[in-house]
Amino acid sequence: MGNKREKNDFDESLRRLGGILASPSLVLSYEHTTPLMERSWLRRLGLDKAQADEFIDLLCQHGLLDEGAKSVIETVCVQRRVTPGEAAALLLKGEGWPEDGQSAGKGTDIEEK
Numbered sequence: 001m002g003n004k005r006e007k008n009d010f011d012e013s014l015r016r017l018g019g020i021l022a023s024p025s026l027v028l029s030y031e032h033t034t035p036l037m038e039r040s041w042l043r044r045l046g047l048d049k050a051q052a053d054e055f056i057d058l059l060c061q062h063g064l065l066d067e068g069a070k071s072v073i074e075t076v077c078v079q080r081r082v083t084p085g086e087a088a089a090l091l092l093k094g095e096g097w098p099e100d101g102q103s104a105g106k107g108t109d110i111e112e113k
């Protein structure tokens with residue numbers, strides 16, 4: 001019977017340790033992004049590898065990697081009333097990028113009619 005109790009104690013310790021280790025990792029993943037994560041999102045949007053790589057380069061050039069591709073694309077969607085694919089195409093042509101120092105999320109609120 002002692003073995004079962006030891007196993008339960010061990011399992012509980014693992015759960016606690018997992019919670020301690022996972023919590024900072026989850027916070028980090030919600031607050032930060034990487035080119036790999038952004039590229040994955042862009043590929044799901046329908047961009048090919050070359051387009052996704054170019055978009056990430058532009059995102060970095062504009063200092064918006066921490067904002068994320070999704071935020072930039074959403075802003076263009078709202079401002080220009082286009083689909084996400086159309087917004088990405090515009091951005092790849094150099095159109096619609098926020099001004100230097102401006103957050104991608106500024107000005108995205110639309111008034112309800």
